[in-house]
Amino acid sequence: MFTKLGVLGTAMAFALTTTTPVFIHWWTTGGEAAALKILVEAYEKTGNTWKDNPVAGGEAARMVARTRILGGDPPTSMQWQVGAPLMALAEEGQLNDIDAVAQDWDKLLPKVIADNAKYKGKYVTAPMDIHGHNWLWGNQAVLDDVGIPMPKTWDELIASADKIRAKGYIPLALGGQSWQEIFVFESILIDVGGRDFLTKVTYDLDDAALRSPEMLKAFETFAKVRDLVDPGSPSRDWNITGGLLINGKAAYMIMGDWLKGEFVAAGKAPGKDIACEVFPAGGKTLVFGTDAFAMTAVKDPATREAQLALAKTIMDPVVQKEFSLRKGSIPPRLDIDKTGFDPCAQIAMGEAAAGHLFLVPDNVTDATGIGALVDQMTTFLHSKMTPQEGVTAMADAVAATR
Amino acid sequence: MRRFLQRHVSQVALSPSLALIAIFLYGFIAYTAAVSTTNSKAFPRFDSFVGLEQYWRLFHTPRWHVAFTNMFLFGGLFLLVTISLGLLIAILIDQRIRAESFFRSIVMYPMAMSFVVTGIIWQWLLNPTLGIEVMVHQLGFTSFRLDWLTNPDTVIWALVVAAFWQGCGLVMALFLAGLRGIDEDIWKAAAVDGIPAWRVYVYIVIPMLAPVFLTVVVLLSLSIVRAFDLVVALTNGGPGVSSDLPSVFMFDMAFRRTNLGLSAASAVVMLGTVLAILIPYLYVETRERA
16 A cells, blocks of 8 residues: 555655645644644744644654655655664655754764764754653552552562552553553563663564573563453553553553653652652663654755754754653753753653663664564463563564564 | 447447556556565665565564464354354344344444444453443352453454454345345245245255355455454454454554565465455356356
8 A cells, every 4th residue: 555655646746746844743642732832833933934744643644754755745854763764764865964053962962862863974853852661650659558669670579569469459550562561571671681681682683682591581570470460451552551550550550751641630740649760770771762853855945944943943952841841751952951850850861861771672673673572572471371482482583584 | 430439439438447457456466566575664675676585584474374364263253153143134034024124224233333433342342341241240240251352362253243243234134135036936835845944944045045155255255354444443453463464464564664575475465365265256257157
């Protein structure tokens, strides 16, 4: 279908081509829209107009953008992930650089973001925010009732499960969809072998690491997750799952920091009513994703100017701060002061400053390879496979994609 | 010129649509087959020919095996359940009952629903924490369990139930039309001979419905291969990847995993499966006409 759209698009491109700057993004819900407004208002102050092209859902938005590029009518700029997805576009010659306004960005951004926002040494995208993934959230009232502190490691978490169950709570709220389960799996990988092991497994898809004793240990822990969750877990959406934590039915949940939006809306304060921790504590690894705006390879000078103005606006310190305050993320710029941010965001900003950021494997590794790993991860969790069978099945499936 | 037009008017009238079909159907089928022999990722590229490597890869992907097996499992169960119950309902309605159109409408009604709506309705009904299971528990039967949706071994039944609920009306209508087309004299003759009704159905009427069976099987088979929205709405392939179908796999590879080559290979295999069903049908059809 995609290919058909592409060819169709080419035929129609001439009719569609416009010179008004168009921006594709997927920020359509409450907090996201409020954050976007900050960006748009600041951008329009530079004398440009923002022609909005929102598409609900990241996948759908990227599909629209890709189809428009294929059809020869690229948007001026579009929300796009940094790293491999961006490089794929750049290699096709579909992106403009914005080095004219990015001279000092190397000093302002964490190295991992700077490296992944550049193609052949030149910036092709401007990063707007940082969202952390491997957060452990704990309902403080439930923890107090059970009489336990927030766990620091997976062993501690699993050890506390019996006490939590004895009081009638669900130990871990988990939405059984692969994109949610991978956060749990990644934090176990960090727990077992630290940042290096996570790198070898999820970035390099290293066969030796995938079959190592550490991996077996990770699967042994992961197998125990089957007993930490409630029967309604499979296929459940993340926000409904979040409700279990927020309403005090479950003690813990592992989810990205966008979960904050859900409990702030329910009147719970991050860091107080809902405790937070980058998990495992002391793992020196915050897996993160970045929302960034990529600049397409337009030639028209006016549109080119619009791209540079947008890049400049995105990196403006005031915009970076105000945007993240509303979105629940943290700013990529390291020189933003922490006042006004909630305690959890402040922890994240500390991690970013300490160089603990770890770009989400989806944005680094070949999508088919990491996809095979994710498929086997979720298959294992929903089966009765033994840890050893899980290790072998995952390593074999990943090997087949090479 | 005029004579040419007179003689070839039908060909001239048909040629635009033939041209469109040639390009937009067969052209793109060929295009997809071509893409499946390349290492295309996010964009189709023809400078990366890899032969049949994508097919090798496809059949070494455990998830594809799950999806491909599921298609036959789901398909077999769906055909069996829908045809047998659809026929039974058609026979019951055919008994010259009172308020026939009322019952017919009830059975036909789910057809008006899109698969997405069907999927969500059944997702709620079968959810063990808020659906039928909870309702039965509240009635006092606390040992009752209905975990089809959350159990990887039974999730396929959840798909079958939802698909049956939606497809039953069409099957019933087709069989009912077939039953109404059967000569009254056959029934009269059977009555004279004193043959019980069930034997007339089993030995005479149902064999006479053979062409209807063929139509039903082909229609349902195509909807099985196409099934996509139902899975996405009902289970999204879960738990794990246990309710994956080839169409869902193909979509995932093309748009989420940006692997057009592998996705195209799975599309070609799906086309092959459809042809395997269709060719015998066309063969029988043309032979009967001849």
